[in-house]
Amino acid sequence: MFDAEGRQDGSTCPECGRSDQTIRWHFVEGFDEIECKACGYRSDELALQELHREARNTLDREDDVAPPRTDPLRA
Ligand SMILES: [Zn+2]
Numbered sequence: 510m511f512d513a514e515g516r517q518d519g520s521t522c523p524e525c526g527r528s529d530q531t532i533r534w535h536f537v538e539g540f541d542e543i544e545c546k547a548c549g550y551r552s553d554e555l556a557l558q559e560l561h562r563e564a565r566n567t568l569d570r571e572d573d574v575a576p577p578r579t580d581p582l583r584a
Pocket of ligand 1: 522523524525526527545546547548549550
């Protein structure tokens with residue numbers, strides 16, 4: 510579990526643009542996250558998506574080693 514302190518500091522939500530419904534969580538581990546009560550945005554979910562995308566990119570690179578598809582083009 511993370512130790513976090515949340516406060517409404519007027520950060521602007523990157524999703525809906527509101528600044529009166531956001532809570533910035535400051536983690537003692539040294540990073541911040543923004544949570545938006547208006548639209549449900551959470552910056553940590555975005556970070557998770559980035560991680561998943563990197564994992565998929567790694568898989569894609571392995572796919573490149575496989576033989577290319579040789580299906581004939583269709584008009
Ligand atoms: Zn929002």
